[in-house]
Amino acid sequence: MSVATEQVPAEAVPGVRAAKKRGPDHRPGLSRKLPYLLLAPAVLLELLIHIIPMLVGIWMSFVKLTKFFIANWSAAPWAGLNNYRVAVDIHNSVGEGLLKSFGVTVAFSLITVILSWCLGMAAAVALQPPFKGRSAIRTLFLVPYALPAYAGILTWNFMLQRDTGAVNHVLVDNLGLMSDRPFWLLGGNALTSLITVALWRLWPFAFLTLMAGLQSIPRDVYEAASVDGAGSVRQWRNITLPSLRPVNLVLVLVLFLWTFSDFNTPYVLFGTAQPPAGDLITFHIYNASFLTWNFGSGAAMSVLLLIFLMIVTGAYLIVTGRRSRRA
């Protein structure tokens, strides 16, 4: 259908001909420049907002930018690869700390992405058939995504306090499931709490994306499968999953990048008293940069993180691209 439309000569369409007469074709120079002019603001903003700060950050990673040079940071002395050497030296506390926070972040990201996807998919599939109250439930599911991050996470911080929090009140006082009040924001439970809060924030996005994807699958495909005797599990596996493949490719990548570079959740949930089990890498870099005034070292850690994410993303795109071509 779309091919047929492309083959129709533009002159054959009355509106197009009229547009051509008074359109930019009368000024061919402007016509050639127009796309670039329209793109220019976006390119300029991209440069200002992302590219230039990123280049400055890369430069900072090669200089000794401590408090002694912060007031005149362009004069900071060259450090070569020293910031990188310190960051990757696992026999030094700095490198050891970075490696530990990297491990925590990998675990946090993988678990959060997998759980977000599973929850989002389950909810999207469950809310696919029309029923009374479906819109209200869909809206309810999207509330965490719409809430300002700070307000939502801070509420979790209150709820997860050991003595005064609602979670222990319900688990210990109301239900009597535990005899001793556990700490949720200290010790080993901190990672569980971090994943729970991140999941609460992220899964509605997975739900929203997958729900939109599901709606693009023609119903008659399911009807035909049903007539052929395919059950709901088989329909999900053979129709839903393959049809959602393009959506899933983007969704999983975006969820991974968001969770891996999540700063808000640990920053608001733990405040300055973050436990080792909740020491995500972005928060770790923030501490290294701002609390010890070592912006050069923090920048080197940021660049290492950027390289890691680029490699992971590149590998992901190449692998999924190959599979798509095979398919």
Added chain:
Amino acid sequence: MRLRSLVAAAAVSALGISLAACGGSDSGDSSNGGSSGDQTLTYWASNQGTSLDNDKQVLTPVLQKFTQDTGIKVNLEVIGWNDLQTRIQTATTSGQGPDVLNIGNTWAASLQATGAFLPFDNDAMTAIGGKDKFVPTALATGGKEGEDPTSVPLYGLAYGLYYNKAMFAAAGLQPPKTWEEMVTDAQKLTIPAKKQWGMALAAGSYTENVHFAFINASQNGADWFDKDGKPTFTGDGNVQGVLRYLDLMQKDKVANPSNAQYDNGTKSVNDFATKKVAMVINQNNADSSIVANGMKAGEYGVVPFPAPAGAAQPVASHVAGINLSIFKNTKHKDAALKFVKYMTDEATQTTLGKPFSSLPVLKDAKPVFTTDAAEAATFSDVYNTKSKPLPLVPAEDQFESTVGKAMNGLFGKIATGGTVTADDVKAALKSAQDQVAASS
């Protein structure tokens, strides 16, 4: 296709993560020194009162009087403690800061090292009324020894041990004079059936924790830096000092493990004010919070934070407080100096001393933060004779953040059932020391 994938990867990654280091160029700070033509100063005040609004209410008439006297207007911004250091860093980096600002006096030497602040040389010191007007202990916090200070004292503070008189009387106890007495008293006053604890600790606050690391180590005669400014965190006196403080929760069991989540001093003060605990160690500005929580002034007493019997030094506090600094690039240097002179005048100090519960930083001035003469005398004595400045070295702020956070972690381990030995403390302090060494 592969190239396109890699370019896409680069673009998506760049979108996915913003370099933490670039946070330094935060453009949220739009304050500046004003144009050179007008006589308007920008002043960043730290949070001293019960809230940011309370600070504005207290300071506004004081600043209006300054404007009436001199014709110089003051744009006031009150900044919470959690944001102040980052705001100062941002202002230092961008050069877009206020003319005059409050700093925690323990940061003085570190901020001095940035070179962004106006040194109070002879001329500047004369312009603000001369150095002789200040209490020497307070003025010593202004910057590195042997250099012109880049800050002058504004509000003085000191630690004291607050105790509940009724609880002590009911248990037949006298206020403690030594560490050992304090622990024994606290154990007697820890009554699980009444959900009452002997002490409350702000054990999740790295700033509070590092103060007690410093005070306890000082009582052992230990230092955190050598004479060249190099960190000596792992010395035995430091390790034992930190362990002694941790043991209040671990071995002595006089503090609720939940205190490990207390990330500021207010929470522990509130426990004291609501009579959940018998003692709390806090600076003298706790008075306003205690009274605001319903405890009457006569219901509590204050004694110096005790040292162990036979301690090397009877240190009961660091020289705490707030200093005033001027940004070197101010376009209103004379006006800024007039403002500093005004804020450190005796009349202004007296006006602000009560609402901000501060100790006088001027010689011969009387404390006005309390009507309790005994309490005023105790804090004045601690401030003038039993306090020691935190290390006046450029890496001081790194000492605060790294050692304080190490102690947060150790308290977290204790609270969740773990055991912390002297070796664990030493390892944590070694890690803190490595971080300081890496950035100096």
